[in-house]
Amino acid sequence: MPEEVKQPQALNRRYRDVDKALTQEKNRLKVTMDKDVIADIKAHMDFLKERLKALKKLMREHIREHESLKHTKKLLTSISGIGEKTSACLIAEIGDITRFSSARQLAAYAGLTPQQRSSGTSIQGKTRLCKIGNSHLRQALFFPALTAIRHCAEIRAFYERLLAAGKTKMAGIGAVMHKLIRIVYGVLKSRKPFESEMLVSHKHTPEPLAL
Numbered sequence: 001m002p003e004e005v006k007q008p009q010a011l012n013r014r015y016r017d018v019d020k021a022l023t024q025e026k027n028r029l030k031v032t033m034d035k036d037v038i039a040d041i042k043a044h045m046d047f048l049k050e051r052l053k054a055l056k057k058l059m060r061e062h063i064r065e066h067e068s069l070k071h072t073k074k075l076l077t078s079i080s081g082i083g084e085k086t087s088a089c090l091i092a093e094i095g096d097i098t099r100f101s102s103a104r105q106l107a108a109y110a111g112l113t114p115q116q117r118s119s120g121t122s123i124q125g126k127t128r129l130c131k132i133g134n135s136h137l138r139q140a141l142f143f144p145a146l147t148a149i150r151h152c153a154e155i156r157a158f159y160e161r162l163l164a165a166g167k168t169k170m171a172g173i174g175a176v177m178h179k180l181i182r183i184v185y186g187v188l189k190s191r192k193p194f195e196s197e198m199l200v201s202h203k204h205t206p207e208p209l210a211l
Contacts (some may be wrong), residue, residue: 004066006060012092015055022048078193081148089140103185107183110137112178145176154196
């Protein structure tokens with residue numbers, strides 16, 4: 001992994017740990033009755049929020065200091081649904097795109113390839129996400145998939161076709177996540193910004209996946 005990517009990965013994973021701790025404190029606040037404990041939880045939440053701000057600042061500064069990362073961020077944020085936070089996670093977790101020989105290999109690394117649930121020699125149940133891979137990368141694409149469905153006409157049409165074919169909403173979202181990671185690969189490999197017209201001639205149609 002390139003040296004300039006090692007720090008973003010460490011920062012990204014620390015950010016996720018702190019964010020998880022903040023969510024846990026929010027959940028505790030909902031069930032706590034003691035006023036002193038409530039005050040302590042709120043104080044800890046304020047501290048965690050400040051740490052999240054500091055970690056985001058460190059990430060922005062690091063990316064700004066490296067021209068290659070700045071350009072990569074610009075490419076990633078050209079993709080419908082991907083903003084600054086997600087682009088930072090993708091930079092941190094993908095690293096050097098040349099270590100992946102294909103879009104499918106990157107999708108497999110993210111745990112976004114289809115996997116049949118089976119019992120013995122017979123296949124049972126629905127096709128689901130593999131979920132063996134980089135969970136940080138996979139989880140980072142969930143909300144961007146929802147945004148892309150809302151704001152990218154081509155992706156919305158793709159998603160609606162799946163629903164019309166009888167697929168569940170979660171299976172459709174899984175397929176959009178799969179499509180997004182393939183788009184990420186194409187953009188990073190070509191070093192060209194995303195254009196929605198690319199989707200019109202995009203030959204690969206991800207299989208609907210249950211999350």
